[in-house]
Amino acid sequence: MSELPPAGPAATMITAFRRLAGTWFARGLFVLLVLSFAVWGIEDTIRNFGRDNAVARVGGDPIELAEAQTAARRETQRLQRQLGPRFEPNEAFRQAVARRALDNLIASRAQDREARRLGVAASVDAVRAYTFSIPAFRGADGQFSPFLLQQFMRQNDMTEADFTRLVVSDLQRQQLVGAVRAGARAPETLTKLLAAFAGERRVAEVAEFPLLTAPEVPEPTQAQLERFHENNPAQFSSPEYREAAVALLSAEILLPKVEVSEAEIDAGLEAQRERSGAPERRTVEQALVKTKEAADAIRTAWTGGANLEAITAQAVAAGGAALEMGAVTRAEMPVENIASAVFALPQGGVSEPIQSPFGWHVMKVTAIQAAAEIPMETLRAQTRETLAREKAADLSFEEANKLEDALSGGATVEEAAKRFDLESTRVTLDRQGNGQDGRPVALPGGPAARAALIEAIFANPAGSGPRVAEVGQAFAAMDVSNAIPAALRPFASVEAEVRRAWTLDARRRAQEERATALMSAAQGNNGQGGKDFTEAAKEAGVEPVRMGPATRDAEGPAAGGIPAELLPALFTLKPGEVTMATTAAGFAVAKLVEILPAEASPEAVTRAKTEVEQAMQEDLEAQFAAALRARAEVKINEALMDQVAAR
Known part of the structure; x- marks a missing residue:
């Protein structure tokens, strides 16, 4: 056995390290080294420990940063399409859009919580029918176009799951909000006052100063034309x-x-079986009340021959409502037990009272439109x-x-x-x-x-x-x-245009001066030293004409000849007072002659009632949304809002 070579400096160093490793001092150094690598490797986890990465929480449910950023990006893209490609969003715009997108997500979450609490849901058939009914997704043939739907999803950075959730949420909102809006009833006193306000009419004496009848103006000098050319560069x-x-x-x-290919067509037909024809439609009337006793009474009246007007009055007296739903398919009725009852009735049939989260429903089928098949070709x-x-x-x-x-x-x-x-x-x-x-x-x-x-x-x-x-x-x-x-453009090339514009401007100023002089002369009338309006108008060279009566929003012949530009000011005057306005033809000065009270008509009261109830419905919906948000105990992580803004 050959002898090992003598240990060199490297071998001696290794031996020294081995001896050192056995000491407590070395073991302590190794522990510190391991800990430093461990902390370095999980630095991000330790740094974010205890932090909430949700932008907001709605009743404890998180809205994650990525979801909020996606919503903000979609909203930004939608607004940019409306505003045009020249619009450049700044930081304030991005922050406002981010806040709006987050508010929409919060409202949707709060609504979903309420829908789950009440057991409100949207069936697959209802989602499909709702999607097919959206006009924007219909092609030139009037049929639903998957191409347009996919294009919409691409433009809004949506998946099919995202779109389905959006439709389900909207169907739930319609059911929830529909029940809330149904409670809006306009007070009779208020509607009568508003009808009287809207129907009030006014008669005036009007003196008009059209530009076409302005007196001839002197020929402009070359210097006047050149100065007009320089002072109005936008025109020339x-x-x-x-x-x-x-x-x-x-x-x-x-x-x-x-x-x-033919195989692709076959697969497309299989995937779109619901497009193989027009589904059966039924024209339906509905009454909704709070108690089964009231619903039983309505059913008895309906089967006995009462019309919808009488049923509406009976439902309102019971604290409910009645309406005509129009022609609907089964898939368009999101509440399954109501849809089943309606599509089991004969024409003219009235359902038994049906309970839902909103109360008791009684349904009547007034017409049935049979399903129609589309030829296979x-x-x-x-x-x-x-x-x-x-x-x-x-x-x-x-x-x-x-x-x-x-x-x-x-x-x-x-x-x-x-x-x-x-x-x-x-x-x-x-x-x-x-x-x-x-x-x-x-x-x-x-x-x-x-x-x-x-x-x-x-x-x-x-x-x-x-x-x-x-x-x-x-x-x-x-x-x-x-x-x-x-x-x-050089003056020489547009001299004719400048001359015409100067002349028109001079005629306009001349007519404005005449109209202003008439108004000043008649302004102090009615015991304050002004001239008689007719006399002052004749002195100004015009013949005043009695016009009207006209309402506040009258247009065309309904205004009785009074220029539309005069009406807003005319309805702020007292009889004998004077006003002036620039009109499409030139200028007009008017003196209020007479105020005629509104004629009491059922149509005017009904119109006012509709407008008031629509405004009340919008207010109720806003209050309902605010109440849902308050109940959900919304918490927003303001520290993450800067990251939500789309860039």
């Missing part, structure tokens, strides 16, 4: 123009490239079109990404358009879509995409390079190469 400036290359990519353009054609549009929409998103990659890779708009078989054009236009010759400029996509394209062109900074922008329901590749700013 050319608009801002943008030079841009544009190409449009849309589902409509891609539709011819999409193929739908028609149904297959509709399904083929729907599936093709869905595929085209999905393909448009894919192609838009490829188009953006091509532009990022250095391709011009024209080159990218040619590569993707799109129409492209170069335009110079103003914000109205007109060229420098004043005529409308042709843009791809037709009228449907025109406004969105123009907005996108003016929202894109000039010289920033080609990009892809979402325009309505399509995508546009665009390159705004130049912005031609608005500029005051």
Whole structure:
């Protein structure tokens, strides 16, 4: 056995470490080292220990930060679509949207808690029927379009589960709020007073000073015209123009490239069996009261031949209400036991009293519309079109990404358009879509995409390079190469326009001076030293005309000739007082002659009653929402609100 080589410096050091490791001092060092690594590894957990990551709690249920951020982002996107692409949200806007989105989530949570407490629910059939009834999801054929629904979910960053929860929540809200709103009853005294207020009429003597009858004004000097030109640059400036290359990519353009197989149509028919025909509809009247005894009495009266008006009076006397629900399908009736009872009745039949969380219902079926089947050929054609549009929409998103990659890779708009078989054009236009010759400029996509394209062109900074922008329901590749700013046109080129504008302005000022002089002359009438209105008007060169009577909101012939601009002030005057207003034709001065009380008519009282009850219903709904929120003991984590704001 060969002898081991002598230990070198490294071996000696290792031996020393081994000996040191056996001491209590070394063991203490190792414990500290392990603890430091452990704390470092779970630093985030220790730092957040005891903290609440929920933005708010509603009755203990959390609203997590991610959910609030998603809601704020959706609300921001919705508002930006309304305000247009030129709107740039600032920090205050984002904070306000975040607060609003959180308030909506809190209200929804509080409502869900109340629905669970009362046992209010929405069936699968009710959710489906509600979704199919939304007009925005109907195609050109009037049928429900899954393509439009999916497009809505994409635009609002929603999953199908998110959308279903939204529909369920809205159906529950309708049931809860419907019961609350049903309790609004307008006091008879109040409705009569409001009807009298709205129906009051006024008669006036009116002297008009139209611009067309203004006295001739002297010819302006060259210096006056030039000064008018300089002082009114907005009237005589050319608009801002943008030079841009544009190409449009849309589902409509891609539709011819999409193929739908027979197997896909069969699967689509199976998935949409409920679209195979128009379901049975029943025209239903309903009475809702608090007690079974009152419901029994209503059923007896209804089966005995009482009409809805009599039933309504009987229900109101019992503290309830009655109404006509209109033609509904079974799926549109969210309360299952009521739906079952209604669709088991014959035409003209009245149900037994049915109990729900809202009270006792008595239902009457006044008409039955039988279900209708759609021919299979028609149904297959509709399904083929729907599936093709869905595929085209999905393909448009894919192609838009490829188009953006091509532009990022250095391709011009024209080159990218040619590569993707799109129409492209170069335009110079103003914000109205007109060229420098004043005529409308042709843009791809037709009228449907025109406004969105123009907005996108003016929202894109000039010289920033080609990009892809979402325009309505399509995508546009665009390159705004130049912005031609608005500029005051030379006086020589617009002299005729300046002369016409100066003359019109001079005539306007002349008529305003005449009208003001008449008002000043007649202002002190009625014992205060003013002239008689008719006499003062004739001195001003006009013949006053007796006009009216007119109500506060009268329009056209109903105003009895009184210009609409005079009415708001006229209804603040006492007889003999005078007012003046700028009208569409020029100026008008009026003296209030007579106040006629409202004619007591049942129609006016009914209209006032409806308006008051609608306002009361809105107030009750707001108070109900506030009460639910208070009951839920809402707690908001203000420290996280800055993180909710969408950026």
